[in-house]
Amino acid sequence: AQKITQTQPGMFVQEKEAVTLDCTYDTSDQSYGLFWYKQPSSGEMIFLIYQGSYDEQNATEGRYSLNFQKARKSANLVISASQLGDSAMYFCAADRGRSGGYNKLIFGAGTRLAVHP
Amino acid sequence: DTGVSQDPRHKITKRGQNVTFRCDPISEHNRLYWYRQTLGQGPEFLTYFQNEAQLEKSRLLSDRFSAERPKGSFSTLEIQRTEQGDSAMYLCASSTRWGASGGADTQYFGPGTRLTVL
Numbered sequence: 001a002q003k004i005t006q007t008q009p010g011m012f013v014q015e016k017e018a019v020t021l022d023c024t025y026d027t028s029d030q031s032y033g034l035f036w037y038k039q040p041s042s043g044e045m046i047f048l049i050y051q052g053s054y055d056e057q058n059a060t061e062g063r064y065s066l067n068f069q070k071a072r073k074s075a076n077l078v079i080s081a082s083q084l085g086d087s088a089m090y091f092c093a094a095d096r097g098r099s100g101g102y103n104k105l106i107f108g109a110g111t112r113l114a115v116h117p
Numbered sequence: 118d119t120g121v122s123q124d125p126r127h128k129i130t131k132r133g134q135n136v137t138f139r140c141d142p143i144s145e146h147n148r149l150y151w152y153r154q155t156l157g158q159g160p161e162f163l164t165y166f167q168n169e170a171q172l173e174k175s176r177l178l179s180d181r182f183s184a185e186r187p188k189g190s191f192s193t194l195e196i197q198r199t200e201q202g203d204s205a206m207y208l209c210a211s212s213t214r215w216g217a218s219g220g221a222d223t224q225y226f227g228p229g230t231r232l233t234v235l
Contacts, residue, residue: 004159035223043206045160045226091159095222103212103222104150104173107159 002027002094004108012114013082020067021077021111023092029053032094033103034075036066039089039110048090051075082115089113119143121227123209129233130199137195138230142211149192150224151184153177154206163207166192199234206231 003026013019025034036048051059051066059066067076079086089110095103122141130136142149147168152160163182165173168189178184181199186192196203210224 033222037226042228043231044228045208045210047223047225050223093159103224104162104165105152105160105210105224107161109157110159 002029002032002106004092004094004106006092006108006111008111009109010112010114012116013079015084015115015117016081018078018080019082019113021079021090021092021113023075023077023108025073025075025092025094027073027094034066034068035093035095035105036064036075036077037091037093037107038086039091041088045091049077079113084115084117087113087115121209121211121225123207123227123230125230126228127231127233129235131235132201133198135195135197136199136232137193138207138209138232140192140194140209140211140227142191142209143213143225146211146213146225147189148212148214148222148224149186150210150212151192151194152208152210154208154229155204160208163194196232199232201234204232204234 005024032053034051038046049061049064051068063080065078091110092108093105124139149166151163154160163175163178164184166186169186181197184194206229208229210226212222212224
């Protein structure tokens with residue numbers, strides 16, 4: 001069974017600085033996808049970035065990048081140049097991947113990020 | 118806006134009452150998921166539809182819960198005889214086999230329905 005571990009219940013960062021949110025995963029699947037979502041206080045889950053298990057390059061989307069270390073089974077999210085609007089809960093999730101049929105997401109417990117001015 | 122929509126956004130009910138939530142997915146998405154999120158936790162998978170077919174149900178989905186997607190478009194989630202333990206955020210997500218993220222089946226979520234059972 002897949003399991004996602006986010007060991008940082010809360011993090012804070014100064015505005016304009018970079019921050020890394022940790023995520024480790026445990027899966028026996030050969031093909032899988034890793035996702036990060038942002039959940040502001042309004043409740044909506046906002047997709048940020050995706051990394052496939054066979055992708056050799058780390059994924060990047062604007063200020064978001066995913067530090068993928070397959071051997072360590074880690075998929076840390078890096079947010080560069082933090083903004084006040086980045087304050088939210090961040091969830092790491094894994095799925096069965098492209099060859100596994102549909103994608104039931106397994107989520108971690110989340111990390112609450114606070115950006116200070 | 119053509120994102121996932123959910124209705125209602127908030128529902129307060131008394132224990133023992135039935136409630137029904139609606140989810141309208143992104144129009145071209147044939148896959149639809151329901152998740153439940155309790156306070157301080159990540160979302161947990163409840164059920165999955167591909168078009169109108171319900172292909173998987175979690176053990177979390179007791180016999181008081183039923184979900185439908187009759188025409189392969191919108192979906193409803195009904196909870197019968199609600200209990201206080203049903204209080205949670207109910208999230209709907211949709212996807213298509215080949216999404217925007219390099220072919221990944223990325224799920225896009227709606228704003229959720231927050232249920233409070235008194």
